[in-house]
Amino acid sequence: MSNATMRIRHAGLAALCSISLSAWPTTGAAQQDQHTEHTEHATQDAPVVHVDHAEHGAVQPAIPGGTIAPLTDADRAAAFPDLGEAVMHHGMLEDPLNKLVLLDRFETQDAAGGDVLRWDLDTWIGHDLRKLWIRTEGEQLSGDTERAELELLWGKGFARWWDFLVGARRDFAPGDDQTWAAAGVRGVTPYRFELEATTYLADGGRAALRFETQYDVLVTNRLVLQPLLELNWHAEDDAARAVGSGLSDGELGLRLRYEFRREVAPYVGLVHERKFGGTADFARAAGDEPSDTRLVAGIRVWF
Amino acid sequence: MNSRILLDPRGRGTTGLSRRRFVEGLGASAATGLLCKRLAASQPGAGSAADELRGNEVELRVGAASVSFTGRERLATLVNGSLPAPLLRWREGDTVTIRVRNDLDEDTSIHWHGLVLPANMDGVPGLSFHGIAPGETFVYRFSLHQSGTYWYHAHSGFQEQTGLYGPIIIEPREPAPFGYDREHVVLLSDWTDRDPLALYLLLKRHSDYFNFNKRTLGDFVRDSPTATRAEYREWARMRMQPSDLADVSGSAYTYLTNGQTPSGNWTGLFRPGERVRLRFINGSSMSTFDVRIPGLTMTVVAADGQNVHPVTVEEFRIAAAETFDVLVSPNADAYTIFAQSLDRTGYARGTLAVRDGLAAEVPALDRIVYLSMADMGHAHAATATDHGAHSATTEPAAAGAEHAGHALPGPSTVSTPTHPPSEHRNPGLDMQAAAPTPRLADPGVGLRDNGRRVLTYADLSSLFADPDGRDPARTIELHLTGHMDKFMWSFDGVPFADAEPLRLRYGERVRLRLVNDTMMAHPIHLHGMWSDLEDEAGAYLVRKHTVNMPPGTQRSYRVTADALGRWAYHCHLLYHMAGMFREVRVDE
Numbered sequence: 001m002s003n004a005t006m007r008i009r010h011a012g013l014a015a016l017c018s019i020s021l022s023a024w025p026t027t028g029a030a031q032q033d034q035h036t037e038h039t040e041h042a043t044q045d046a047p048v049v050h051v052d053h054a055e056h057g058a059v060q061p062a063i064p065g066g067t068i069a070p071l072t073d074a075d076r077a078a079a080f081p082d083l084g085e086a087v088m089h090h091g092m093l094e095d096p097l098n099k100l101v102l103l104d105r106f107e108t109q110d111a112a113g114g115d116v117l118r119w120d121l122d123t124w125i126g127h128d129l130r131k132l133w134i135r136t137e138g139e140q141l142s143g144d145t146e147r148a149e150l151e152l153l154w155g156k157g158f159a160r161w162w163d164f165l166v167g168a169r170r171d172f173a174p175g176d177d178q179t180w181a182a183a184g185v186r187g188v189t190p191y192r193f194e195l196e197a198t199t200y201l202a203d204g205g206r207a208a209l210r211f212e213t214q215y216d217v218l219v220t221n222r223l224v225l226q227p228l229l230e231l232n233w234h235a236e237d238d239a240a241r242a243v244g245s246g247l248s249d250g251e252l253g254l255r256l257r258y259e260f261r262r263e264v265a266p267y268v269g270l271v272h273e274r275k276f277g278g279t280a281d282f283a284r285a286a287g288d289e290p291s292d293t294r295l296v297a298g299i300r301v302w303f
Numbered sequence: 304m305n306s307r308i309l310l311d312p313r314g315r316g317t318t319g320l321s322r323r324r325f326v327e328g329l330g331a332s333a334a335t336g337l338l339c340k341r342l343a344a345s346q347p348g349a350g351s352a353a354d355e356l357r358g359n360e361v362e363l364r365v366g367a368a369s370v371s372f373t374g375r376e377r378l379a380t381l382v383n384g385s386l387p388a389p390l391l392r393w394r395e396g397d398t399v400t401i402r403v404r405n406d407l408d409e410d411t412s413i414h415w416h417g418l419v420l421p422a423n424m425d426g427v428p429g430l431s432f433h434g435i436a437p438g439e440t441f442v443y444r445f446s447l448h449q450s451g452t453y454w455y456h457a458h459s460g461f462q463e464q465t466g467l468y469g470p471i472i473i474e475p476r477e478p479a480p481f482g483y484d485r486e487h488v489v490l491l492s493d494w495t496d497r498d499p500l501a502l503y504l505l506l507k508r509h510s511d512y513f514n515f516n517k518r519t520l521g522d523f524v525r526d527s528p529t530a531t532r533a534e535y536r537e538w539a540r541m542r543m544q545p546s547d548l549a550d551v552s553g554s555a556y557t558y559l560t561n562g563q564t565p566s567g568n569w570t571g572l573f574r575p576g577e578r579v580r581l582r583f584i585n586g587s588s589m590s591t592f593d594v595r596i597p598g599l600t601m602t603v604v605a606a607d608g609q610n611v612h613p614v615t616v617e618e619f620r621i622a623a624a625e626t627f628d629v630l631v632s633p634n635a636d637a638y639t640i641f642a643q644s645l646d647r648t649g650y651a652r653g654t655l656a657v658r659d660g661l662a663a664e665v666p667a668l669d670r671i672v673y674l675s676m677a678d679m680g681h682a683h684a685a686t687a688t689d690h691g692a693h694s695a696t697t698e699p700a701a702a703g704a705e706h707a708g709h710a711l712p713g714p715s716t717v718s719t720p721t722h723p724p725s726e727h728r729n730p731g732l733d734m735q736a737a738a739p740t741p742r743l744a745d746p747g748v749g750l751r752d753n754g755r756r757v758l759t760y761a762d763l764s765s766l767f768a769d770p771d772g773r774d775p776a777r778t779i780e781l782h783l784t785g786h787m788d789k790f791m792w793s794f795d796g797v798p799f800a801d802a803e804p805l806r807l808r809y810g811e812r813v814r815l816r817l818v819n820d821t822m823m824a825h826p827i828h829l830h831g832m833w834s835d836l837e838d839e840a841g842a843y844l845v846r847k848h849t850v851n852m853p854p855g856t857q858r859s860y861r862v863t864a865d866a867l868g869r870w871a872y873h874c875h876l877l878y879h880m881a882g883m884f885r886e887v888r889v890d891e
Contacts, residue, residue: 096507
């Protein structure tokens with residue numbers, strides 16, 4: 001701000017003062033003049049400013065500072081009390097142990113072959129940038145477990161919006177149990193797409209890749225439309241589990257949830273599932289349709 | 304007028320008014336031997352602060368008791384059975400002795416906010432003393448070298464959130480440079496029924512939990528002009544919410560005036576024709592308030608306890624821990640003191656009236672105004688704002704451009720900040736401001752062009768010249784940093800636990816330049832020493848103890864290191880404080 005505008009501002013204040021404060025002491029205006037004078041000096045001539053201050057100190061004895069008091073031993077003792085091993089923590093940890101249990105999807109699907117119960121649970125325990133993840137997802141068809149898997153992962157925040165995850169995945173169905181080593185990322189892309197991408201490696205050089213992204217469209221601040229895309233890719237055929245190599249299957253979902261509380265949101269939706277390539281061939285061979293569009297209803301819960 | 308909750312052994316029946324809240328749980332330890340006295344109904348002419356402790360020997364007992372602000376009983380942290388804690392009225396130049404007994408089952412502490420005193424009296428556990436253990440009594444003793452409106456609060460855990468805060472008035476030895484007939488303390492605060500630790504953990508899981516003002520699909524369709532869409536796109540690209548004005552909103556908070564809910568309607572009395580001094584204190588944990596009294600102009604005469612050249616306004620914004628003293632001249636029967644939260648999700652309310660039981664109209668909450676890219680210090684996106692009606696003086700980007708065009712004599716305090724290396728590739732940051740400017744004359748988001756004369760920092764000018772007068776010999780630049788989604792907060796990307804102290808030499812004059820690299824406003828408080836705010840040209844403006852830092856700003860102030868010891872320096876938002884905190888160490 002230039003000196004000119006400063007003067008104008010102070011003149012304005014002086015006017016306000018005289019208008020609004022009839023009881024303002026008579027020294028008020030004089031002080032303001034001094035102050036204005038001071039600010040003029042302030043940007044031009046530092047030594048003069050210093051003298052100026054001394055005068056002001058006399059006007060306002062109540063104001064502390066201005067001179068630095070010589071220190072006494074009593075001052076020193078008061079300044080640095082012996083606190084032993086005590087450390088500053090103000091009883092509030094910056095990064096306390098925290099946890100989240102998110103049942104992202106727990107739903108019934110009106111599938112071609114009967115009712116499907118589908119779950120997808122994400123849980124973590126840990127700190128801001130270091131978390132232990134437990135994830136499980138799977139589905140049952142008419143009471144039989146068609147697919148079930150459990151992952152245990154160590155996650156580390158490595159970039160502003162991204163965590164790196166490494167760990168293991170155990171499949172319990174379909175087929176015999178199998179174990180994968182897992183590594184991936186999860187985070188939020190620009191434009192707020194939530195994204196998870198994980199690669200899996202198992203015995204015999206088998207490899208798989210899973211990609212999942214979802215987005216929240218706020219119809220209102222409680223009614224949320226959530227498109228979701230999930231894709232799975234496998235490196236090799238696995239006839240025992242009816243999986244072909246390449247892009248194997250995918251899901252395109254649209255779920256509309258209502259957050260009665262943030263933590264509790266029932267939803268309805270429409271899900272299109274499709275098998276591709278060799279996986280689709282396996283399905284056809286078993287007499288199943290390689291694609292299916294289903295109505296779903298479920299609940300999303302976290303705590 | 305019963306302005307506080309009192310621990311009254313006889314309970315409900317004695318307080319009379321059914322909607323008033325009581326402290327009902329009489330923790331055996333808290334109930335006995337309390338200093339608490341019955342509140343006398345305040346009479347016109349009797350001053351406002353019924354629960355007031357005068358004199359140089361004060362006994363305070365910190366205890367837990369059950370309170371109910373919302374109909375649900377919750378444990379609160381009270382002083383002498385009162386929420387807020389009793390008003391302490393002292394006299395400049397005196398030496399006061401305060402015996403604080405801890406009746407809690409956890410450590411406590413009391414910090415005297417804004418008072419200049421020896422470090423071992425400052426009340427920060429682990430930094431200046433051990434804290435006060437359960438059952439222990441700690442004796443504070445210090446001399447008062449200042450006058451004005453201040454406050455005190457806990458510096459332990461979340462006890463400030465649960466009620467441990469109260470006003471301090473230090474009467475000047477010389478008469479105040481303005482006259483008034485009567486005064487009232489107006490202490491604004493926020494109360495939540497939630498357990499504060501659980502709330503903190505919740506914010507770290509879902510930082511947007513309390514934000515029900517996000518822009519929706521409908522807003523997007525309605526706000527069809529392309530400029531607005533560009534702004535939507537920019538916010539989405541940044542993965543942020545322009546409605547993110549407060550971490551904790553009215554969905555969790557009940558806002559209090561002197562411990563009364565809005566329906567409780569705290570009332571301060573006056574006689575028509577009187578000039579009334581209102582001492583506003585924001586004792587809230589997380590809330591910024593925009594304060595006005597419809598029908599009255601307010602003449603601001605002090606900020607953070609220090610006298611300023613009077614400036615008459617219709618509204619002011621008060622950040623957590625700030626205080627403003629205003630003079631009003633009411634003539635009608637009743638006026639509403641209306642303090643709406645920055646995010647427009649609730650309000651604290653009180654009444655100035657000629658007698659008890661009156662009320663004036665309570666205004667509707669203003670509509671929420673979303674943050675713009677210019678608010679965020681991203682000047683390049685200024686064209687995308689929807690604040691097209693701004694005058695040049697309040698448009699942040701324009702103000703910055705104006706500044707850049709100046710060839711200022713003397714040292715400018717404004718410079719293009721260099722982000723410290725510790726911010727580089729730091730997962731604890733979600734943004735860095737591109738072109739932060741001081742914006743001292745900016746009323747701030749939600750207050751621009753609202754038809755009211757709104758106080759800004761540029762309006763504040765101390766009634767005294769720079770008390771030190773030396774130019775700062777060096778500048779220390781600190782960036783306010785954080786990650787909204789992860790709810791991590793720090794300075795320079797380094798949280799307190801990992802940071803070295805800021806070291807000052809006794810007697811030196813330094814400039815602290817703060818740069819806000821977050822999307823939130825942070826009120827920054829330095830213990831033990833004053834923060835002498837500078838204007839854009841580096842000239843002394845006003846003496847404060849808490850400097851509010853809106854997003855997208857850089858502001859600087861001078862500090863005279865005239866207080867030996869280890870001092871706390873931190874954001875005064877309670878849930879930011881653990882990380883956004885530094886020790887400032889003044890050595891010989």
